[in-house]
Amino acid sequence: MISNGLNSATYPEIVSASASQISLSTELRSLLLAELNSSWSSTMLARLAAQRLAEIRQVFRQPIRSFSTALNYHIDSPDNNPDLLWEFSDANKEKVKEIISQYPSNYKQSAVIPLLDLAQQQHGGWLPVSAMNAVAKVIEVAPIRVYEVATFYSMFNRTKVGKYHLLVCGTTPCMIRGSREIKDTLLKHLGVKRNEVTKDGLFSVGEMECMGCCVNAPMITVADYSNGSEGYTYNYYEDVTPQRVVEIVEILKRGEKLPPGTQNPRRIRSGPEGGNTTLLGEPKPPPCRDLDAC
Amino acid sequence: MGLGLLASKAMRPASRIFNSQNPRNFLFRTIVSKPELQKPETSAAQAQPDPPPVDLPPRTPVAGARVHFPNPDDAIEVFVDGYPVKIPKGMTVLQACEVAGVDIPRFCYHSRLSIAGNCRMCLVEVEKSPKPVASCAMPALPGMKIKTDTPVAKKAREGVMEFLLMNHPLDCPICDQGGECDLQDQSMAFGSDRGRFTEMKRSVVDKNLGPLVKTVMTRCIQCTRCVRFATEVAGVQDLGMLGRGSGEEIGTYVEKLMTSELSGNVIDICPVGALTSKPFAFKARNWELKGTESIDVTDAVGSNIRIDSRGPEVMRIVPRLNEDINEEWISDKTRFCYDGLKRQRLNDPMIRGADGRFKVVSWRDALAVVAEVAHQVKPEEIVGVAGKLSDAESMMALKDFLNRMGSNNIWCEGTGMNPNADLRSGYLMNTSIAGLEKADVFLLVGTQPRVEAAMVNARIRKTVRANQAKVGYIGPETDLNYDHQHLGTGPQTLLEIAERRHPFYSTLANAKHPVIIVGAGLFEREDKDTIFSTVETIAENAKVVRPDWNGLNVLLLNAAQAAALDLGLVPESGNSIESAKFVYLMGADDVNLDKIPGDAFVVYQGHHGDRSVYRANVIFPAAAFSEKEGIYENTEGYAQQTFPAVPTVGDARDDWKIIRALSEVAGIKLPYDSLGAIRARIRTVAPNLVHLDEREPATFTASLKPASSQKITLTPFENVVENFYMTDSITRASKIMAQCSALLTKK
């Protein structure tokens, strides 16, 4: 590290670099302004170096990068391999016909997503590779074209999921608001790895991309298959904290239902904490609407 | 910013730091953004005032890009960096730039694949467009002002490059693509010298695509060229883009090998080292290799190749561009057969002793023995067979030698016992390989182009995709990688079509450019003449042969066939081999050895210890195609030449030289002793063979053949090529080809 004794003695907190990066640089800025007249170039150097060190540590602290979808390749297992026979049930065959009828006959392949969804519902909330092959056959494309779609959307589960599939949002707003801790807590609490099902078959944890609730970040989605896979729901629980997700898990474990929505009692939906602060009255119309005035 | 950078910044003269207007800038990452970078319009406006220079130096189009105006009225003019170019409507901005002589960096764009537009490396500035545009996907519009060297374009490329390198491993020193890597080259030319990404790089699990293609998927930049190649050109929908975001990866999802006969080409089109050649892995660096432009001889297509060698060893084979023949692809057999050149080679003349074992002897002794035996037998008991890989020179020499010995029993493997060598149109691909692209209906008779001539098959597939051409196929059940109608398995169907009873007849008759391809495998059939005249009847009825279009083709099987027939290697009598006393096999490994009488004296001249050496009495070691200069004519009548890339093995000699030496020892000296002289001799027999790199079409002739009196038999057509990967002595000696046949051929 490039530094001199004086600087590290004067600003020990910088060198220790335990503060988060954002506050560190704000602090640096104010310090810098105060110090401008003294020997600032060497001071600055020290700070730069310290900041860099912090960055490097940050790199080593972070967990290995993880991606929202599960493995992008298939591993044969007794309940998931291409040799298993899979077919749409008779009731679903009707639905397949109906879905395909919505597309021009030369664009059958457009039906891939609804069909995969149907297959997933039929198969208890997840898609074995044989189901994807079946879909490929129905829409007359090479199986790989179906795998491409199924791996793209994190809503298609390509491994077994629990009755409650907990999906933690991992996109930037939620991540900044602490979704990583939430995921870690969930995994620790349930004692599973990502995309692994708990022994009792109740829970599994996955990751999703932004689900449009960033205003209430961080959030998790619970894919609820407790009413059978046909009656499944996606329930959003927003404004969660590590404690709260554990509570949610416990509530679900007890078989109780929890109304979806924000978990912050002081917020109404996506409104600000403690009630609205703006737009309290009827907003004035824009002046150009007042045709008489023109 | 690395520590080193910080240090170097600190080392700079202090004055610069003091002069800096805003010292705070130094605290943060240096993201350079000037107003003109943010607003291309303003920079365009600034650049505008100077009037476009009048005489710009003429530029040459990139890589000889040619413009073809299908319709002269559709020409539009665009300006590339102020330089006006005329291009046909529908060209993309990138192509316009190429015509104007500006090479645009690219990764995902490939002229022979569909446009994906997903790498963004080809960004250029277009006047009046608010953002840089991806030139590969943007059609050029009249009057467009394209700018390729403005700050906006440069910054865009640098940014894209930084993103691409974010997840790209820094393993160039151990990467086989090093030195011929697009990413390496373009990051040198357009990239920044540092990146700002400090997170972990991603890593991707490698895929097993089979014995030919090695994958290091972490290096992949998701250009999807390989996926498009597999889907569009190779016709195997195995590869796909899986996952999303930064987890995206190329793979097959389920464990699956890439079972295509063209799979090796993904090695060439992959712009990075994600897909490399497995047999070539860690063998050599591309800059140590000597490239020799040559011709492939493993099938009758004559693909243009470059043989890369290091010292005496062939290290790899890569394709050369030839629009008329192989475009820029080659088959896996062509690309990977080279290890067969190093194994099972014959390197000394040998004579079989009384104990049945071969003894190494000197050339002088071997030649003397053969000459003596040759003189002891009756002329009509002398038989010569040229092998699949023979060049025109050696076949000429062998024919001359045998003729001087008084025998005319010479033929080339695979042409059958009474080939029709009188009319060139009777054994050539008259439409020409490139000409197939015009066709709209194909009728394949007893041929499976996918295994017989993979490059011709690729053309047919291209045509089927582009023109929705219909394909009818008569022959045993097969897997062609395009939609086709399996009309039947034997001559029965052919007769039905000839008698206009078959529904496919009307398809053929209504086609604008019908093509009939007859497999050379039928040459071996007893009723060959009848079959050919039936085909001619079809051709006549359906107007397949017209003054402006000749759609009647024969697809040959071997590299030597066309030249052999041109040179008139036609046996005098069909069963001469059964009564032969002296058999000269020049690289002929697929003759039926059981037919040769037990007391016959067999000379085998060739480069590999393959099938025929087991029967040979004397062995003459000869040079393989990678070691000699020889003329080959491909199935469409295109004469080309191989060049020696590596020295010959041991005491081996060029084929024609051996025969020339033998003739001298036998006392009937052939009148040529240089390559030029033997080519002069060839010129007197078949002048088209010495017109190198030219396709000499068959002179158009109406069928002059007498009607055949043979009875047509109803035996169905057979598979001609059982195993695509092993068809001749070189490929049979190759370990890689053996692995391929074990893993990839369908049982």
Ligand code: SF4
């Ligand atoms: S493997 Fe190569 S060709 Fe295929 S997408 Fe990756 S970089 Fe492109």
Ligand code: FES
């Ligand atoms: S980022 Fe989590 S919901 Fe948008």
Ligand code: FES
């Ligand atoms: S080359 Fe244009 S986007 Fe890749």
